[in-house]
Amino acid sequence: MVNAPFFPFARYTSIVGVHTSLLAFVALFFPRMFIDDRMEQSSSKDRPQHPFLVALTTSPTITVSSMILGVVILQAWWGGWIRDWLIDYSLHGSDDSRRLDKAKINERKTSAFINAWAATLVVSFAFHFIIVLFGAPIFSSGLNTYLLSLLISLLSVFAPTYTYGTPSLSSDTESMAIRMTWTRLFAEFSIRSPVERAIVYPSAGAIIGCWLGAIPIALDWDRPWQAWPLTPAFGGLLGYILASIVALTISAITALAQEDIRRERLKAL
């Protein structure tokens, strides 16, 4: 029998579905918990906006903070699931030995979890610096810029660090291996399995979405939703969601095609 790679198609699909819907829900409805959506529009009153947007645009700081709150929970869950998948994917042998290996790996789960959060936090500062380099104001609206970088860091850094470990500069074999994996995935974009795709695509999607999200700010439309950092924050989240779905689609098509080829071969035997 030809060994099929571990690809939990049904579970993966349902989890991506739930994860992306919940992310969209968080972005659109969480800010409402903190801001009364019957509030008056505060600026640009000559351009009335849809009442749905009022709660999202009244205070960009509160909007992004509440998004972060939701995203923290969702990413923790998603990161855990994707880590399980990666472990299942990389283990071989009989069921018992796999279960033993998995238990061994999971002994370090707590420390990996803490390290991943620490890395996310550290990277958020780096993102802040990069966003300022790209033209965000250096001193004014610093809090908003930081919240944006934290959000993007949560979306793009947490899941990979939790699954692959935090890359470091030390020279022992393990950190070398981690570094090589990171370089392969995030600098060369060479993807070898569906689980890697499920990790890399959304991270890249969040960053590209955030980058594209900066573009509408310059337009002189004078709309409240153009306030910093709403468009890059929503752009990042949208990029993440779209990239998750694209990753799922590509992986599913590849898996189905491989399955088909395998069946054809079996028939031929």
Add this chain to the structure above:
Amino acid sequence: MKKTPALTETTTCTNTVPATHTRAVVLIIDALRFDFVSPNPQTPPSPYHHNILTLPQELTKARPRHSFIFNAYSDPPTTTLQRIKGLTTGSLPTFVDLGNNFGASSIEEDSIIKQLGLANKTAAFMGDDTWMSVFPDSFEISFPYDSFNVEDLHTVDEGVIKHLFPLLEDPTKPFDFLVGHFLGVDHVGHRVGPDHPSMKTKLEQMNDVLGRVVDLLDDKTLLVVLGDHGMDRTGDHGGDGEHETSSALWIYSKGPELSRDAPPSGLLQYTTFPGASLPHRSVQQIDILPTISLLLGLPIPFNNLGTVIPELFWRNSRLLEALKLNAFQIRDYLKAYRDSASGGELDGYWDELQRAWDVTLCKKCNTEDTLIKLTNYNRVALSTCRALWAQFNPLRMAFGLAVLGVGFIATWSLYMGLSSAKYEWNAYLSSQLPNCMRGIAGGAVVGLLLFIGLEEKLEGIDALDCILFAAPIFSSLALMISSPPPILASIRSLPIPLVLHTVAFFSNSFTFWEDRLVLYLGLTSIVPFVLTGIKAPTTRLRYRILGFSLLYAVCVRLMAISTVCREEQQPYCHVTFYASSTLPTPPLPVSRSELGLAQTFIPVILRPALLAGSGFWLLEWLDSANVLGDEGWTPLLRTARTWLARGSFTLVFFVGGALWYLIPLCLHFDKSQAKQVKVLGFANAYGSSYLLLWTLAFALVYNASQLSAQIALGLGALALVSFLEVVDGVRDVRYMEQVFASATPSAVLQQQPNPAVDQSPPVRFADIIPVALLGLQMFFATGHQSTISSIQWKAGFILTPTASYMFAPITVVLNSFGPLLLAGLAAPLLALWNRPPMMASVPGRENTKPELDVKVKGETTVAVIGMMLYYTSLLIGSAVSAAVLRRHLMVWKVFAPRFMAGVAGVLFVDLAALIGFCIGFSRITSKITFLFQGTS
């Protein structure tokens, strides 16, 4: 776009109304914005320019039937020459006339000055000498003063004051019409802006002068005080911003009452000045002309399009009489215009004009209705002419865009062709050039035939235009057909920053915010280099690429802090450029340790030149900010800095240039050990020598830039050198990858004894983008924007204390477009940096004699063409957007100036790239060939 037709007819009939005044004193206070005299300027008022010139509002309050303040709309372009023409002829000088500001041509049309002459009245003039170039011999008494010395705040004003009062006091009444043109307010605006104590002093002085004039006036003299245009927030003008077009107008009749009570409200227009709480009575600036003419009992000049100001005739039935004369005069003018050669332009509008005219003839209407209808006719005529003279010739535009587009595609084919030809570039070029030549010749013939065949249909286009159009098109087409650009490969390597940058010009918002856009794209363009840096195979390379990328990014971001904001960027932008000009910290740009020539070059030429450049602007700052506290220092400081600048320019241009030309290599031959000759600096023989040439240009631009611009330029130079290191590092990574991918990875380790074939990867378009963007970033960071008012005229006075037609344009161009020149000149560095002069044969022809420049010459050409491509693409973006959006509200404010900046950009980048290639590169190659050809 066309010029106003100059109909040189003169009103000969003596139709006028009875005069109320026999004499008039017209005082023009250059750049007197409406809010400077307004009784309710913005809230909160500025302590430096609001409620300081208070005489007009005091008199208006005390004698409302004698004194009137208006917010006068001055038609753009808001430059003095155009406004003088507008004020005296009542016409609309257009944008094209703008350049005439520097070589003002005299007026041939009818004007109030001409009418004064015909009425045997005596005209006197004092002040801004622009008037003398417009009316060279119309004034019997004249005291002109040089107008272009922006640094001089007082000479013109003191001259006017010196000659004004004796004439006013003279009991023989030697003049009937006096024009006094003060320049101080305008110069203060240009030099330090409206929010500065100097402005307050200046306006106080003007208030005193006006007070004395009012005291000396007799009852038969009319006083008119006006600003020829306004000024924007930074004190500059030229465009059509609200601040620039709102000028002050104050009319005062000491003797007779002009107005009984308020005229019918249907005749009056109101506007609110930005920031003011109340609307104020507004008129067109050209309305002054018919008004003064009739008040003095003169006929209205023939070309006038203004309408008499109702308040000044609102007594008995004088207004109806005046308006009728006014409307008949405009009707006569339009008829003459229609009968003239360019009369066909009016065809589309004639029916509407005729209808507006017909309703004025109604017999049954009451007086008020007739007044409104007459005013309406005048205004319809004015708006028709405004629309007409901002006209476009679609055929010419299509021709221009076609030449640009085809030229761009041809350059692109050339770029792709040269890149793929690699070592065979010479053969490629020699196969293409004859085709292009044939294209030029064929095109010229076709153009001529086209002209002969279609002469009737091509209105306003002559044979030369046709030839100039067809020759480049055919030449480019020949190149495109013989070497078509590979479309698929081009799409795959589509440069995203360039595409976004080009498309951005279709939006006015992105065009105003181009300074931020350039930063954003510049940082984006460095991302691929960072990714390559991360995957670099060796730690040293990784740190080198990442470190220098970071340095580039930080330099570019720091440069972006310095900006002069466009008016449209308010309130989201804070001007940092002038504010920081008081920080006297001249950075000495990178002096990378080079050897040979560099050892003497840097300390002897570069360092003194850069110090002198900073010294000049420090002295300028001392002078303008009055640090020494005494006016007596001014001449001394002026002389000192003029000679400093002259010395520094001479040093760089002549001594530095000659030194570089004679010994362009930065090599050091160490013969201390008897057995061998060490050649140090070999690996970067091309790059370091070329960088020295670049620093010469840099020193020239540096000297022409103000202090904070010098900081930006220093950062720019640092960013450039960091990026060169990044490119070199990435090239090494690509080379290693190439070798690893090849069959014999160990080749990388071999010390090739005979490096017969140079395999290092070629220059890519992605390498060119960050340098091209760096050029624009330097342009913005040195206090420029794509607007006419951001030109730093100050730079015209570097080499001479007064404007000189020889040196001023050079320094102004160096100041404005120097950053782009530097970018163009830096293009060859991308190919030359860290390229050792290896003897190499062409692959596949290893038997032939090895040549030194087989690789670098082709690559330098590619880099230079790539740089030209980038700027040409921007020009196409701005040209197409200006053509498509020509009816857009902001075409004169945003799209047309960006198009002009785009033209200048292509011009200077191409010029610099050619200088870099033809002089810089070929000189270095010949030296290197001379040095190494014999020895190896």
